[in-house]
Amino acid sequence: MNMNYALLLIAVPLAVAFLQPLFGMIGKKITKWVTFLTFAFNFAYAISLLNFVTANGPQIAVIGNWRPPFGINLYLSTLSLFLATIIYFVGMIVSFYFIGIKDKKIDDKLSLVMLLVVGAAGAIVMTGDLFNMFVFIEILSIGTAILIASRDKGMSYKGALKYMIFGSIGSAMLLFAIGFTYGTLGTLNLAEIALRFHEINPTLASFIVLLFTGGVFVEAELFPFNMWVPDSYEGASPHINAILSGVVSTAGIYAIMRVFMTVFGINIGDKILIYGKLNFNAILIAIGVITTIIGELSALTQKDIKKILAFSSMAQMGVIAFAIGIGNQTALTGGIFHLFNHAISKALLFLVAAMIIRNVGSSNIDDMEGFGRHNKFLAIIFAIGAFGIIGIPFFNGFWSKMYIIDGAVMRSTPWTYFALSFILGAALVEVFYYFRIIYKMFNDKKITTKNRIHPFAYISVILLAIVVLTVGIYPSLFSNILNSASAGIFDRVHYITTVLGMGVLR
Amino acid sequence: MISSIFFYSTAFVLFLIGLFGVLTRKNIIKILVSLSITETAVNLFLVTVGYIKNGKAPILTNTIGSIGMNNLKFVDPLPQALVLTAIVIGLGTTALSLVIAIKLYKNYGTLNITKMGGKR
Structure with a gap:
């Protein structure tokens, strides 16, 4: 199998994106179908590559026949392709949902930007080059700002501007980090940085890691850089929010996992510690706990369903950051699993919320009272997604949270138990506010609804709900892939030798 | 010849100026100008990283060959x-x-971020 064809996963969405205006001349409807078919192609191809990689070990795609330390390479591991599959799957479902929406004047342009965002997110999880990662993060953040602004309300422009400001400061910090790395090591290849990062003076190394947080924490919705979350999610259309939380934050968390663990980390015993003067693992745990607490408590006080889901999304990212900070393989497996569950369940919740909002004409949960009596089916689907996020036993979130708890207990220091207690406490808050929404929906109250729901919208949420239920009942479905994915992060030596060849270790 | 430490410190100071502007200004245009300043700072820093004293432009020509x-x-x-x-x-x-700033001005009639509350 020639791995260079994997480049198509990045090239096809970008190429189709800029052909969209031409398709738009033929008909606006066609552009939506083209978007959907592109994502479907990417999804199918990513799955076939994922099968190949899980069976034969990680591969690299060398671009332009320049050997890796000098040229650019794609690193196709189980983790990269698993996350790419999730990203394309969410993109596919949302674009399918998007076909059913009628009342938009800007369909072709929105399809264009959707292709850019999902294509760039897919590229972030596959690239093996630090500067490439920066460029794709920039494409991602510019595209995301356009998506947020596309609702054409004052609120959405406010959200988009806030996101742009955070994104710009973050990318400036990221470029500083790249400059320091290049200045000290003379390379931008992730594998070569991983090989030689411990040669850097520990103080400078910690400084680089801190600068790096600025760039990726914005996308990953983690604590000091997540003030854009409530405004942007409230301003954007709900189906765009499905992309924001399913695609953008997935790419952000991948960048943290890959760069902080594989590249900046060192293996000590059964865990990976981030190299440097500062104990960055402890900082990451603290950031995770703070993000989770802020997210859950803010969600509790909100009435707007989009804001509730946004804060909940932020909280889940905190849980994953906590798992990364723990640093052993069980917790990492849980983190990757939780990333998958979060992407699927949150896409489901946002799409159902989008349908409910279009039906009821308001995003306030008080106005949704009695909706479950009116449309039982949608309310039940919403409940499935909510149970998945909360982690009710026999739903998908339960298993991933169990993995994370297991990993935290294995670390067994007083500090991790202390942090874990906060994470579990925050999960209780989560139960409360999700059940409040579900309870409100099934309240006995007559409501009037406006729009009929397009069958495509139903199909897209049913597909997501099936995934949630299947993973919940049969969690060992992915255990093979998950173990191989976390091993891919954990086995740093394997990463380095796959990219640079066996000769570098001597 | 100015040593590169001068450029490093200038880049750092420019970055701080930009960050200060983003954090304290209320006018959107001023915030965007500050963002541009931070970008300039980073660019200056990156160029300085690759700079060598008395270095030539990295182009291979006949005179250099001799x-x-x-x-x-x-x-x-x-x-x-x-x-x-x-x-x-x-x-x-x-x-x-x-x-986005133009659109915000059309929606709210002001560029001051503190006066944009209220209307959805």
Whole structure:
């Protein structure tokens, strides 16, 4: 199998994106179908590559026949392709949902930007080059700002501007980090940085890691850089929010996992510690706990369903950051699993919320009272997604949270138990506010609804709900892939030798 | 010849000026100008990383060939390539932010971020 064809996963969405205006001349409807078919192609191809990689070990795609330390390479591991599959799957479902929406004047342009965002997110999880990662993060953040602004309300422009400001400061910090790395090591290849990062003076190394947080924490919705979350999610259309939380934050968390663990980390015993003067693992745990607490408590006080889901999304990212900070393989497996569950369940919740909002004409949960009596089916689907996020036993979130708890207990220091207690406490808050929404929906109250729901919208949420239920009942479905994915992060030596060849270790 | 420590400190100071502007200004245009200043700071920093004292432009010409490879000092071309990319990205970001600023002005009738509450 020639791995260079994997480049198509990045090239096809970008190429189709800029052909969209031409398709738009033929008909606006066609552009939506083209978007959907592109994502479907990417999804199918990513799955076939994922099968190949899980069976034969990680591969690299060398671009332009320049050997890796000098040229650019794609690193196709189980983790990269698993996350790419999730990203394309969410993109596919949302674009399918998007076909059913009628009342938009800007369909072709929105399809264009959707292709850019999902294509760039897919590229972030596959690239093996630090500067490439920066460029794709920039494409991602510019595209995301356009998506947020596309609702054409004052609120959405406010959200988009806030996101742009955070994104710009973050990318400036990221470029500083790249400059320091290049200045000290003379390379931008992730594998070569991983090989030689411990040669850097520990103080400078910690400084680089801190600068790096600025760039990726914005996308990953983690604590000091997540003030854009409530405004942007409230301003954007709900189906765009499905992309924001399913695609953008997935790419952000991948960048943290890959760069902080594989590249900046060192293996000590059964865990990976981030190299440097500062104990960055402890900082990451603290950031995770703070993000989770802020997210859950803010969600509790909100009435707007989009804001509730946004804060909940932020909280889940905190849980994953906590798992990364723990640093052993069980917790990492849980983190990757939780990333998958979060992407699927949150896409489901946002799409159902989008349908409910279009039906009821308001995003306030008080106005949704009695909706479950009116449309039982949608309310039940919403409940499935909510149970998945909360982690009710026999739903998908339960298993991933169990993995994370297991990993935290294995670390067994007083500090991790202390942090874990906060994470579990925050999960209780989560139960409360999700059940409040579900309870409100099934309240006995007559409501009037406006729009009929397009069958495509139903199909897209049913597909997501099936995934949630299947993973919940049969969690060992992915255990093979998950173990191989976390091993891919954990086995740093394997990463380095796959990219640079066996000769570098001597 | 100014030593590169001067450029490093200038880049740092410029970054802090930009950050200060973003954090304290209320006018959107001023915030965007501050963002541009931070971008400039980063670009200056990147160019300085690749700079070598008395280095030549990294282009192989006949005159350079006659000096002999051992006496050559090229500045590192890679950071310059990075800066070119960063400048283009910065242009895109600034253009998009300005468009959003125009739209905000049309929606709220003001560019002051503290006066944009209320109307949804």
